[in-house]
Amino acid sequence: MAGADIRELAELALLDRARWRHLGSLAFPYLMFAPAFVLIMGISVVPISYAILQSFFRSPTLSLGRFVGLQNYADYLFTSNGIGSITASLIFVAGTVLIAMPLGFALAVLLSKPIPFRGFLRSVLIMPWLVSNLVGGLLWGWIGNPQYGLIPWLLAQIGVVLPNTISNPVGAMGAVIVASAWAAFPLVMVFVLAAIQTVPPELKEAAQIDGASAWQHFCHVTFPLVRNTTMVALILTSLHAFKSIDIVLVMTGGGPNGATETMALRVFNEAFRLLNLGVGSTGAIIIFVINILFTLAFVRVLRTEHGV
Amino acid sequence: MFRILRKLVIAGLLLMLLPRVSTAQGTLEFWSFIDPAGDSPRSKMVAEVIRTFEQNNPGTKVHTTIMAWNQIDLALLKGALADRVPDIAMVNSGRIQREITAGALRPLDPYLARLAASDRDDLIIPSSDIRDGKPYGIPYDIRVYGYHYRQDLLEKAGLKTPTSFDELVVAAKKMQEMQGPGFVGIGMGFDPSEDGAEKFFVPAVVTLGGPILHKDGTADFVTPEAIKVVTFLQDLVQKDKVLPLDVAMMGPDQVRQLTEAGRTGFYFEGSHWLLSLREKQKPGVKLDFMPVPMFSGGWQPGMIEAWNLAIPVGSKQPDLAWKLIQHWTSPGIQLQQVEKVGYLPVRRSLANDPSLATPDMAHVRMLVKFVSDDALKFNWPENVAALQDALGHAIVNVMAGKQTPEAALRAAEADYNKMR
């Protein structure tokens, strides 16, 4: 009798442990994921939710203030430079991407080939990324200054007159775009290079044997394989350009008549200089929404082209 | 790899747990935008003030935290919520009203009441530091805004110091002729995120009699006086061509680079920069300072800016803080400051001090009168930043020819009323 009891107890105990192990194995991924989740919830999700809340209130100081519904959104869009700041942001991002992506991509292709000084080039071309945006903006602002900068002076020596980077809206926007693309292309280059390096060498050889020209080889073999990564680089670059204030802040402070006042800069000014926190949060939420829409659009394009 | 990482983390944690600077009895926490460890004349002056203060008050130490000058008042407001306020801080007269409204500063009349009447009256306290008859900050550095100008070029051109805007423009044009391309007749920076509207435009309009604000605080920008001043600025850029548009859009710091390189005829800035600008000039160049003239001739009432010492409400050593204020505004220290850094003295009596009778200091003697008259009667609003922003954008738009003066000022009115 005792033996049977003990065996029953033992079987029950084993069952329990199995059940615990089963539960444990269910919980395991959640537990592994938990620290990251808690960190992100606390630092990103909670604050952005609060910011969304704050965008519906008028906050004269750092407290919440009174409820004003969509008034802040209207204020943002229809005062000072509301629509202008949206246009400025779009132009800034587009300009940055249109320069940084092709440049980074072309350099990546170049650096994936066995050219002389390749190691040296790889280290040197990454340098803009190692310099902070703040310092880069300061340097470009100084070099391009129409009154005492190096570049306008050098160009004037050979008779070329650039649009004034301070008083001319086009000149100013051009200047910040150049600085921004300068800071952005190395990352694109590194991403694409990394992707190219994963293309199996057999594919490259096969194409060469077939006698395909370099261009055809690129189009039909390399590009499809790196397209994913290129898309990611594109998304990261544009998101960063949308969010950044460093360059515009120190180079033009918003430029002639707000021509270079991107949304991010406007939000910064409203929140930090004018202490207009309601409008500040509002602008920030608008940026957030645009970012989301943008990314969704890209991902959708990516999916359909893949046929997924 | 793990072991190294672990060691690093532990080292880091230990370092961070190190006790913060002790706020033992007798330590004064001081927020300053001037670094006593720097080697500019004003840095050395601050170091000297602190040193002599610690000497005169054995057992006290001053712990200085450095912050950018345009960050201090924000930090004070933020700090008040987090209970991280200093015992004494440098506060700008243009921003102090905001802090007074937020209840961040202590009124200083109890301390002033303890002084002898003559001592009290000797101190120059601008009206911008006062609310309801109580001062909330005592200046340690007062400056007037005006033009740093090339005395040597004026002499070469056979002109005397301008006393009206018309003469100013004539002189600037002549200097440009003499010096050739790359030379800027009148260097004034109106970057909206800086303070050009606050320091030049508002005083010029107020002097003409323009109100700027209605009694209820809403904007009253579209007045003949304001239009006159804006048109004047526009003419400087477009008609007289003594102020290039890109220079007009710069901030005062950037324009100063031109002045330091000897490329401006007249440079609009505070009087406190004169000594340092003189040092940077090439031999043979003479820089002097003049107040802003009026259209009708004569000097405008001075646009005074003061850097004050203020005691936050949360200060743990208010009495000790007041001692530092007394020390800094004492005649001995003030005279030293004038000579070494070029600030104006904050005591009226010092204008007649024999040590300031040299020709170099002529501008000081003249300007102290300006400052003590405090004749510019304008009730600065709380949100000066909003005023600067709205008017700044209007000025730049007009100078660039993007808007007519009336349209720009009207738009600025709408913006200001929304922002304040």
Add this chain to the structure above:
Amino acid sequence: MRVRIEPGSGRRLRRTRRYLGRAGQLLFACGAVAFAVGPILWAILTSLKTPAEIAEYPPTLLPQTWTLENYVGAVFENAHFLGYLWNTTLVVVVVIVLSLVVSTHAAYAVARFTFRGRDTLMLTMFSTIMIPGVAIVVPLYMLSVKVGLYDTIWVLILVYGAWLTPTLVWLLRGHVAGIPIDLEEAARTDGCSRIGAFYRITFPLLRSGLLAGTVLVFANVWNEFLLGYSLVQSDEARIIQVGIYSNLTDVGVEWGRLTAGAVAAIVPILVAYAFLQKAFIQGLSAGAVKG
């Protein structure tokens, strides 16, 4: 495939085209290097000039008198600057450890298991990359005040860690997926617990991913400005970019000092990158393709 074997002209044409192609490549590479390095070179040259020479117009290219006075003033004899360097280094190191640890665990969970809510959680996580810093600065300030971490190094560490985690998880997920699961199963049958298998087998194999992640964290934290500016006010906890900016606005612009400080600030990250370059690109490739 048609192979035209025509001795002489064909080969010459191809050779010319190849030389032109090479010349074009060379020109392009030179142009890119000039573009990338130009401003930095200018900064270095400026930092070695005397302040008087810097103010000269027309600007001089090479210094007429080479001097180290800017470095002495901005870096060597500047206790603040060295303090900022130290603070930033500390923050970077701790963030690297924190974010890599947290991210590898999360990446493992996401790559190896399909659990309920996985896709939603991942989507939420990745969408935080789209949040502009300016949006959460004020709420973060208030939060940090409530928790008592305002104006300390810790608030920066936590915020940077949280910001970088999504990117790192994306990167490491590909790496984890690339490690064959048989290795872990083998360890399990040998009696290893699941978590033990992770630490003993998977983790070490993530080396290149971790190194790539280190570079990403280093670059992003070292060069960060906005949050360092907003969440820390006192000198003791200030980071380097904020230090450079503060110097800028105090005395206007002293280009000699500024460029000296900026160049000094580049050196650590340059050194780190020089060591980790190969691993960085390798690590990106494994993560990039699978991701």
